[in-house]
Amino acid sequence: MASEQDVAVGAAAGTRPRSAGLAxxxxxxxxxxxxxxxxAVRRLNELGILSxxxxxxxxxxxxxxxxxxxxxxxxxxxxxxILPSWDERVAQPFKEFVRRPSSNGHCHGTGPASGAPSxxxxxxxxxx
Numbered sequence: 040m041a042s043e044q045d046v047a048v049g050a051a052a053g054t055r056p057r058s059a060g061l062a063x064x065x066x067x068x069x070x071x072x073x074x075x076x077x078x079a080v081r082r083l084n085e086l087g088i089l090s091x092x093x094x095x096x097x098x099x100x101x102x103x104x105x106x107x108x109x110x111x112x113x114x115x116x117x118x119x120x121i122l123p124s125w126d127e128r129v130a131q132p133f134k135e136f137v138r139r140p141s142s143n144g145h146c147h148g149t150g151p152a153s154g155a156p157s158x159x160x161x162x163x164x165x166x167x
Contacts (some may be wrong), residue, residue, distance in 0.1 A: 057124070058093065058094060060091065061091050063092045065098075069098060069100045070103065072099065072100030077130060080104065081125055087119050104133070105130070111133075112128070112129065
């Protein structure tokens with residue numbers, strides 16, 4: 040809860056008062072970053088810390104995962120709780136999404152701009 044002084048300082052500066060709770064910031068970096076964040080967020084869940092997060096701020100790859108979290112965890116767990124069935128509810132669907140081909144024929148997270156080996160889908164057929 041913001042103190043009266045925080046509210047007064049925030050109002051004078053034209054900003055909002057500080058929010059209570061933990062914030063999680065997920066950086067960019069495309070699908071590679073999104074998969075990295077998946078592992079980090081999984082560990083936060085295992086430790087009972089993820090449920091204490093009140094705000095998620097994200098860009099690029101972090102936003103891909105944060106959007107997925109909003110779709111797969113419609114009811115955020117109470118502080119200290121561990122989200123059950125993480126792999127089935129969150130990790131597996133996300134990994135399947137990343138493996139799907141995008142509109143350019145590459146699997147998400149691959150292709151020339153990613154630095155990852157290019158994977159075409161469907162695979163090219165040999166012309167013999």
